[in-house]
Amino acid sequence: MRIVFMGTPEFSVPALEKIIETEEVVLVVTKEDAPIGRKRILTPSPVAVCAEKYGIEVFKPHRLKNDYKKIIEAKPDLIITCAYGQIVPKEVLDAPLHGCINIHASLLPKYRGANPICASIMNGEEKTGITIMYMEETLDTGDMLYQKEVPILESDHLGTVENKLSLLGAQMIAEFLPNIQNGTIKRVPQNEKDATYVGMLRREDENIDFHKTKREVFNHIRALYPKPMASTIIDSREWKICEALEYDEVCGEIGIISEVGKDYLAINCKDGRIKVIKIKPAGKNEMSVRDYFNGINKESLVGKKVEINEETK
Numbered sequence: 001m002r003i004v005f006m007g008t009p010e011f012s013v014p015a016l017e018k019i020i021e022t023e024e025v026v027l028v029v030t031k032e033d034a035p036i037g038r039k040r041i042l043t044p045s046p047v048a049v050c051a052e053k054y055g056i057e058v059f060k061p062h063r064l065k066n067d068y069k070k071i072i073e074a075k076p077d078l079i080i081t082c083a084y085g086q087i088v089p090k091e092v093l094d095a096p097l098h099g100c101i102n103i104h105a106s107l108l109p110k111y112r113g114a115n116p117i118c119a120s121i122m123n124g125e126e127k128t129g130i131t132i133m134y135m136e137e138t139l140d141t142g143d144m145l146y147q148k149e150v151p152i153l154e155s156d157h158l159g160t161v162e163n164k165l166s167l168l169g170a171q172m173i174a175e176f177l178p179n180i181q182n183g184t185i186k187r188v189p190q191n192e193k194d195a196t197y198v199g200m201l202r203r204e205d206e207n208i209d210f211h212k213t214k215r216e217v218f219n220h221i222r223a224l225y226p227k228p229m230a231s232t233i234i235d236s237r238e239w240k241i242c243e244a245l246e247y248d249e250v251c252g253e254i255g256i257i258s259e260v261g262k263d264y265l266a267i268n269c270k271d272g273r274i275k276v277i278k279i280k281p282a283g284k285n286e287m288s289v290r291d292y293f294n295g296i297n298k299e300s301l302v303g304k305k306v307e308i309n310e311e312t313k
Contacts, residue, residue: 001077006084014170100135109195112140122223143187157222214269233307243278263290
């Protein structure tokens with residue numbers, strides 16, 4: 001089949017490479033080059049880099065709703081999207097012979113929209129998965145075609161779950177494409193009563209609220225690692241919390257650093273404490289708490305109160 005693939009981040013690359021193995025990818029659509037790093041160097045998306053490696057034409061429209069003629073002219077049999085990042089207009093949805101399908105990183109109808117992986121972890125879900133679905137004008141509401149689930153383990157964070165789902169999505173699209181060609185598609189409508197939506201992640205969403213349970217704080221931290229990372233303010237400076245564990249049920253004043261050990265510090269939550277073991281202090285790289293304690297009086301941290309970053313609210 002003649003395929004137009006639409007995607008942007010590293011998450012989408014395994015699916016694109018799987019499709020290239022068996023189909024004719026005639027065009028790849030991705031976001032414009034973005035400034036990366038401290039020097040803000042314009043850098044192509046991972047999907048663009050992958051497409052160029054295979055000699056596939058790349059299209060980077062500024063606003064797809066106003067600039068989609070090249071997609072229509074490609075005369076695709078099928079359009080496949082995977083974390084593209086823009087709303088696909090009706091004119092594009094109607095163009096392919098076999099329609100448009102999306103590789104979505106949740107067990108639809110739960111977690112439609114942006115950041116479904118982050119939301120699944122933050123909300124304490126025990127499983128997530130990939131849903132391949134037909135696309136409609138409304139966001140993530142189309143009929144489901146293929147779905148598989150994976151567990152979210154205690155040891156998981158956003159990065160590990162993203163990696164598992166990226167590879168699963170690639171495997172599933174390879175398994176599913178023959179169904180389109182031989183006409184054995186089974187469409188399952190979504191149950192609107194079970195639908196939930198996730199918006200774009202905002203800067204203020206990084207703030208840790210220690211008035212929540214230690215479980216909720218633990219989930220918040222791992223749902224945002226390795227990027228953008230959950231944050232708090234200690235001594236008027238921002239700390240990114242990279243890794244923490246649920247500690248004990250000792251209660252005290254909420255948001256207070258109540259204990260320091262050789263390789264951790266404990267912060268009071270609503271129903272106990274979390275044990276912080278890896279951090280990124282302002283202006284520094286990620287490091288273990290043990291390494292951070294080298295050269296400072298760690299006991300001076302006991303009794304300090306952590307704060308919300310008011311600049312992000």
